[in-house]
Amino acid sequence: MVDGWLPxxxxxxxxxxxxxxxxxxPVRMQxxxxxxxxxxxxxxxxxxxxxxxxxxxxxxxxxxxxxxGVTATRTVGRNRLVQLRKADLDTRFPGLTDALLTxxxx
Amino acid sequence: MVDGWLPxxxxxxxxxxxxxxxxxxPVRMQxxxxxxxxxxxxxxxxxxxxxxxxxxxxxxxxxxxxxxGVTATRTVGRNRLVQLRKADLDTRFPGLTDALLTxxxx
DNA sequence: ATCACGGTTTGATGCTCGTCAAACAATAGG
DNA sequence: CCTATTGTTTGACGAGCATCAAACCGTGAT
Numbered sequence: 335m336v337d338g339w340l341p342x343x344x345x346x347x348x349x350x351x352x353x354x355x356x357x358x359x360p361v362r363m364q365x366x367x368x369x370x371x372x373x374x375x376x377x378x379x380x381x382x383x384x385x386x387x388x389x390x391x392x393x394x395x396x397x398x399x400x401x402x403g404v405t406a407t408r409t410v411g412r413n414r415l416v417q418l419r420k421a422d423l424d425t426r427f428p429g430l431t432d433a434l435l436t437x438x439x440x
Numbered sequence: 441m442v443d444g445w446l447p448x449x450x451x452x453x454x455x456x457x458x459x460x461x462x463x464x465x466p467v468r469m470q471x472x473x474x475x476x477x478x479x480x481x482x483x484x485x486x487x488x489x490x491x492x493x494x495x496x497x498x499x500x501x502x503x504x505x506x507x508x509g510v511t512a513t514r515t516v517g518r519n520r521l522v523q524l525r526k527a528d529l530d531t532r533f534p535g536l537t538d539a540l541l542t543x544x545x546x
Numbered sequence: 547a548t549c550a551c552g553g554t555t556t557g558a559t560g561c562t563c564g565t566c567a568a569a570c571a572a573t574a575g576g
Numbered sequence: 577c578c579t580a581t582t583g584t585t586t587g588a589c590g591a592g593c594a595t596c597a598a599a600c601c602g603t604g605a606t
Contacts, residue, residue: 350543351469358461359594377553388596393554395594412552412603429539437456437533465564483583494566499584501564518573518582 340400340407340414345422348403353427356402357434361387362395367438369405369418370431377414446506446513446520451528454509459533462508463540467493468501473544475511475524476537483520 356362364382368375379385379392396416399405403422408415423431462468470488474481485491485498502522505511509528514521529537 350540351464351466354460354469355464358457358464360457361594363457363460387594389553390555390597391595397554398593409553409602414553427539427543429535429542433533433535433539434456436535467564493564495583496567496585497565503584504563515572515583520583 337410338408340409342400342406342419343403345403345425348419348422348426350427352402353404353423353430356398356404359395359398361391362399363438365395365399366404366418366434369416370435370439372418372420374408374415374417377416443516444514446515448506448512448525449509451509451531454525454528454532456533458508459510459529459536462504462510465501465504467497468505469544471501471505472510472524472540475522476541476545478524478526480514480521480523483522 357366361384364384365379368382377392377396379387384392396405396407396414400407400416403419403426405416406419408417418431420431463472467490470490471485474485474488483498483502485493490498502511502513502520506513506522509525509532511522512525514523524537526537
């Protein structure tokens with residue numbers, strides 16, 4: 335019933351070096367590849383090759399991404415919906431998410 | 441008299457996650473801000489606020505950047521000339537260095 | 547109220563990394 | 577040849593990080 339957003343840095347507070355650090359991990363990079371479409375995603379990571387990871391480990395990586403300002407997480411019921419903060423990132427670092435989208439994905 | 445290039449990954453071998461990891465450090469980020477002009481630079485880091493760092497520490501960071509494929513280092517005499525591998529990075533990850541240049545610097 | 551579900555938090559462990567210090571290597575100059 | 581310069585390499589140390597496991601917490605269903 336609480337249904338709100340998890341804590342995250344304001345747009346102006348997003349730091350490039352922290353974003354880079356957040357993306358400098360294979361697991362988080364793979365998570366990013368899912369979020370790059372900009373849509374909301376559940377925490378079901380089946381079909382990602384992340385089955386071997388403990389749920390608390392994934393939760394940790396999700397937190398790193400969120401605290402770096404890369405993603406935003408919304409609580410609805412007992413689920414979490416995660417999405418890329420594309421607009422905010424484009425404001426702070428124009429062209430960055432586009433470059434990532436080009437480099438990854440297709 | 442040997443005057444050659446220090447070992448570095450081939451263009452196709454440059455991995456995005458390793459580049460991100462290399463850039464996920466404040467010191468290396470500051471070094472990058474110097475190299476973003478694409479020109480060759482000596483290892484004189486005066487006026488960068490890196491005076492407090494030991495020379496071996498800077499050498500370490502230079503190596504990380506080079507092994508990630510971010511920079512290329514040339515040996516001339518007893519000096520090292522370092523420059524951004526802009527063409528190679530643009531080939532692998534189009535728009536990335538431009539986005540970094542926009543985000544940092546001016 | 548009780549239970550199951552989805553996810554977080556805490557603690558512990560091992561590995562990686564940033565830093566310094568000292569030794570080393572190669573080169574330019576006397 | 578000797579010395580100074582420029583930067584690398586090695587070793588050591590401490591901090592940080594990725595991972596797991598177990599406990600915990602809010603929510604929805606029974």
